[in-house]
Amino acid sequence: MAPTNPLGIDLDHYEWGFRDPEKYVFKARKGLDREIVEMISSMKGEPEWMRAFRLHSLEHFFRRPLPTWGADLTQIDFNDIYYYLKPTDGKGHTWEDVPEGIKRTFDRLGIPEAEKKYLAGVGAQYESESVYHNLKEEWEKLGVIFLDTDSALREHPDIVREYLGTVVPPEDNKLAALNSAVWSGGSFIYVPAGVKVDIPLQAYFRINAEKAGQFERTMIICEPGSYVHYVEGCTAPIYTTDLLHSAVVEIIVKEGARCRYTTIQNWSTNTYNLVTKRAVAYRDATMEWVDGNIGSKVTMKYPSVYMVEPGAKAEILSVVFAGKGQYQDPGAKVVHAAPHTQSSVVSKSIAKDGGRAGYRGLVKVYPGAVGSKCAVRCDALILDDRSRSDTYPYMEIDEMDASVTHEATVSKVSDEQLFYLMSRGIRADEAMNMIVRGFIEPIVKELPLEYAVELNRLIAMEMEGSVG
C-alpha cells in the first residue's frame, strides 16, 4: 500500500515505517474539549486534583496563541487528533506478559536484545499507556522508583503532586498547556538521597495509531547526592497525515545530585515534535541533556536548565540532522540565577537535501550571579547548496562579573577531506559518512554504546545517496 505523500518525503526509506494492526481496548473520539479531558481523567481513575489540573491547563491552552517564531505550526489541526488511546488491559511486568502484536513491534526495534545486555528497566510506551515496565530488584530495594507516570500517580500520588508542574507550569507555553491537559504515560523516576543508579534507565516511545498524539509526561526527581542517567529513544512508524508529539519533561536535581537525560529522536518525517524539557539544578547539582534529533518534520525543543543555587552546573549537548522536508529548530536554554554557576552548550547541526537545521538558544545571567561561566559552541555542517543552517543565540547578561562565550562555525564538507579519504581507497559515500560521523563525534561519544551505534547507523541511512 503506497501512502499518499503530500510532503514528497521518501517514505520507502523510513526503515521503521511498519505498523501493526490496531488493537485498542478503548479509543476516545477525535478532538479536544472539556468532555474529552474529563473522560481521560475518569478512565484513568485519577484523583480530583489531577482532574482540576487538566481542566485548568485546557483553559490555558485555548487562551494561549501558537508561538509565532520558529517553524510554522498553523497546519496542526488540534481537533483532528485522538488524545487518548488505551491499547491493552493492564500492563505486563515481564516480557512474557506483553501482548504478541506489541512484542512484534518491539522485536523489530530490538528492545528485548538491548534489555538483555544493558537495560536495567524498560518502560516502553506504546500509545498512551505503558505496557511493559521492569525494574531491577536491587534498585527497588534502594528505593528507586521507575514507573510510567500514570502508575506513579496511583502508587505515589504525594510525590507526583508535590512536583508536577513546578518546573514546567501549564502556563509556560501553549504546548505545555496541551500536554498538561491530556498527558498520558511517560516515565517517572525518583532517586532517593545518595543513591547512584549506575546503569542507564531506558524507555522506548512509539506512536502507532494514525492521528494519535503522544503526550507523555516525564518527571525525574533526584534527591541530594544521587545520580541517574535516563535514556529515551523514539521511533515512529510512517503515516500519511501529520502526527503530533508534545511531551513535557520536568527534572529536579537537588543538592550535589547529578542527572543525565539522553534522547535519540527519530520520529517519522511527518511528525511535529514540540517538546518542553526543563530542569532545575540546586546547589552544586549537575544537569546534563544529551539530545539527538534525526527524524520528525518539525522539531522545536529547547532543553533548559535553571541553575537556582550556587555551584549548579549545566551541560547541554545537541546533535541534529535535517534532511529533505525537515525543519529542525532545536536549541538550549541556560539560566544562571545564582552565583558561581556554570554551563556549557555544544550544538552540532547537519543539513542536507534542502533541510533546515539550526540552533536557537538563550543564555540568561541574572544580576548577582557573580562568577558564573557559560560557553556556547554551535557548529553547522551543510552538505549541499540547497540546505540551510540558522543560529539564533540570544543572550541576556545582567551581571558584569560573569563570563559568557559564544563560538559558531558553519562549514561544508571540504573537497580536500573527501579526496584524502578517497585516496586511501575509501568510497565517496563512505568518506562523506566518515566526515559527518567525525563532526558529531563529540556528542556521540557521550552516548551509551548501543545508542551511539544506532545514531551512527541512522545518520548513515540518512546519508544514503548523498554523493553523486
Next chain:
Amino acid sequence: MADLDIRDLHVQVEEKVILKGVNLQLSAGEIHAIMGPNGSGKSTLANVLMGNPFYQVTSGEVFYKGEDLLAMAPDERARKGLFIAFQYPVSITGVTMASFLRAAVSARRGYKQELMPVSEFQKLLRSKIEALKIDPEVPGRYVNDGFSGGEKKRAEILQMALLEPQIAFMDETDSGLDIDSVKVVADSILRMYDEARGGMGVLVITHYSRILQFLRPHHVHIMYDGRIVVSGGPELAEELEQHGYEGIRQQFEVVASEVQEEGAVRRAGKVFWVVH
C-alpha cells in the same frame, strides 16, 4: 609497457597551465625521483596521478597496467594499488586514525560490505607501528588532528606501510624534517621497497637531494616549468648536490630552450642528461 605510463600530460587549475606535456614511465621495482624548483609542477603531477579533482587534465593520457587511469575515481586508483604520501595531509576531526586506517586497509584488501575483522586489523596495525617506531597513541588520535609536521609525515608512511601500494608517490615527504628524521623516513621507504621484492615502485618528489642520498633512486628526473626537462641516473642528483640548485638553474633553462628546437641527448657537466 611500463606499469605507469604518462604521455604528454597537460594540466591546469582554472586558467593557469601547470603541466605542459609530461612524459614518464615507471614500473614496480623502480625508484624514481623528480626534482625541481618550487612551482615547477612536481606536486601537481603526484596529485593528478592520484585523481585530485582540484586539477583539470586538458590533454594527454595516463595508463596504469594498460588501463585508462584518468577515467578512474581516486578511491578506485587507491584500491588498485596507487598511493600518495601527501605533502600537507588534511586533518579530519572526530575520526580516529584507527577507524580511518581500518576502513582504508579493508578497501585496499577488497572487503566489500564488512570491514576487516578488528583482531586481524589490530595485529597488523600493531606490527607496523612497532616496525616504524610510531607513537602507539597515534591510532587513538583524530586523523592528523594536532599532529606536528613530523608526526604527519610519519603517519603518511604508516598508511603506506598498511596499504602496501604497487606505486607510491611521495610528495615532499622529506620537507620540514631534520636530517635524522629524513633518514628514518628513507629507511622506512627502503624497507617497504625491499619487502615488496620488486612489487613496489616509488616516485619521490623532492626539492632537496638529501633524501636521495639514502634512497639511491634508479632514475632521477628534473622538472622545470611544467615539463620533465632532463632524466638520468642517481648521479644526476649528485650533480645537483655539487652545483646547488641555483647554480644549474641557468643550465636547465639553456637545455630547456634548446630542447624546443632539437630534442637530443645533451652533455651537461660530466653527466649525460636525457632531454625529453
